[in-house]
């Protein structure tokens with residue numbers, strides 16, 4: 001089995017890369033570099049890029065990049081059925097990768113050795129006065145209206161009509177395990193799930209890849225922001241810039257993230273999140289009946305069927 005430590009990047013094909021870049025800059029990413037084929041964008045962490053907007057090709061998701069912790073993982077991955085040999089990545093920052101495809105035919109790459117960069121200066125965490133703990137004395141809470149600063153790529157969600165095959169594939173190819181599983185009627189009728197990585201830190205994101213029921217394809221891409229104010233200000237900023245919201249701001253149930261979702265200019269959905277759950281890699285999954293109540297603890301109303309179809313409400 002090969003083990004992935006985290007998600008590395010997502011690549012999408014665009015008819016108009018410049019307009020996509022404008023959206024993701026407003027969304028909080030920073031342009032890392034442009035080549036004749038693509039624009040590479042980063043968050044504030046030390047990864048050289050986490051989002052690739054490619055020119056041309058069939059519009060939509062082009063690839064999900066997963067990170068390995070060493071070259072041996074890539075050599076092992078190259079022995080899996082349908083996988084490529086270990087290849088040199090022809091992108092800024094170099095590195096090595098193995099190409100493969102999910103049971104639904106979605107291209108994945110397991111990568112290692114991409115050069116890192118200096119992290120961008122961090123935002124100060126929001127200092128909050130709570131009822132019994134009030135550390136903010138004589139300092140005003142007056143953040144200005146500005147785009148978010150995306151810290152990092154957190155996860156992506158995919159839709160599938162074959163949960164079982166894709167769940168097994170995520171485990172066999174990347175060592176991923178479910179944190180929470182969604183079923184309809186009985187537990188042996190699983191329709192979706194939230195998968196965490198097992199190859200990285202002592203604590204890891206509740207989900208790095210999520211599977212939702214639906215026609216095979218991408219559902220959304222999610223980037224972490226610093227705190228609640230960053231989230232709400234970013235929401236207002238994107239509204240002021242005329243971009244189209246899907247849903248939010250609210251707080252999820254499974255994963256607990258505070259969220260909001262937006263359409264990029266070619267209809268792909270991007271999410272900001274903050275305050276997500278961390279889980280130990282050995283976590284055993286919980287099972288949940290799919291219901292509208294499983295989506296959010298608070299926020300604008302949303303039905304599961306509309307969320308899956310990416311038909312939203314934003315107020």
Ligand SMILES: [Fe+2]
Pocket residue numbers: 155157220222271
């Ligand atoms: Fe998400």
